Amino acid sequence: MRVRFWGTRGSIPVAMSSAEVQRKLVTALVAAAGRGLDTPGKARAFVERELEFSVSHTFGGNTSCVQLETGDDDYVLCDLGSGARVFGNNVLATRGPAGHRFHVFMSHLHWDHIMGFPFFMPAYLPGNHVRIYGCHDTLEEAFRRQNAAPSFPVDFARMGAQIEFIRLEAERDYDIAGLRVRAKRQHHGGVSYGYRIEKQGLVVVYSTDSEHKQDDPEEVRGFVGFFRDADLVIFDAQYSLADAISVKEDWGHSSNVVGVEMCQLARARRLCLYHHEPIFDDERIATLLAETRRLEEITRGDHRVEVLAAYDGLEIEL
């Protein structure tokens, strides 16, 4: 199974400013001085091997959308944030306009998690089939409403694909698109749901927009069980722990510190920091990643958790 990240930013899409682009270029050019980078090949090798990620790349600015490539023809996604626009265009460019089937698991219906759908081109093309799964009773209403006037010029009824909404119940196993899927209720305004998705022994947990209050040991045990032995946990790490339990308490998000602890307790293999704070620039997210890796190292027992930070375009082979 391969996991591809199309949108990784929390709350609202962001774009690099011209000043940030210039700062990266200046840093790169100074680092390249005297290196004789007189061919594209030499320059590319230098960029790939010698520059910090936060200089040579960007973590990106699209909101939540993650694809699970399962080896089947059907497409499987988690959430339809603005990253879904890029994903949809990629499908049309590489696989043609029609004949596609999409399965989408929705964490919740806040705007940043559904805003990509009006720009999801496969949904406008007859011959495609979109199945949207979620646990909220307002699942269909939320999607129809954002495509309606005065919010959007093209009404939901004019989308040409076959679009279905399928209600799931939390804490129950489903077999969907060749996957074993289980949803879990999470703390978030209006409630969110995480998904534990399994296929042939591989386990991906998608757990975004989830506040871990940790004041109830039974609830902690429940999440540890949900993350148990996962190959990859995609985890909402938008805030610092101090913010999450003080000024931003009850805002519905978690921290890198809790992510490390939960994955250690659950003996998960990889923790992927996700739903990045929109005010963080690339340097800040890179620092967050380095600190989180350090935390994992100094608190490690007999189990190592690999720590990653999601970025738009990241692919993880499980």
Add this chain to the structure above:
Amino acid sequence: MDLVVKRFADTVVLFPLGRVDHATADQLKADVAPHLGPCAPGRDRVVIDMTGVEYISSVGLRVLMLASKQAKAQGCTLAVCGLQPVVREIFEISRFNLVLQVFPALREALAAVSAAALAAFEAA
């Protein structure tokens, strides 16, 4: 986990010992609570000396945050000091060093919260 308590004039100093994690955080919370109750403006200040704490998890940090909130609500002073290197890193990564009053050692903490407590500490 164990908790040693000492008083220096108008300041109570708490010395938790061991690991503060999912298994022990509730004990720390229960042990600290009686000393926070009397804490008020100008008297019964509280300092938590972490010299004997080798590890603190997010649940333990939450206990410190709740204690700090209670102290603020009561208009009194709560400070933390004596972080071991690993605990100090955990404080920095979690940004707790930015929301709690943290001092390198007990003497500095007492100097910051109460002249009378510092004098009593140095006379002891």
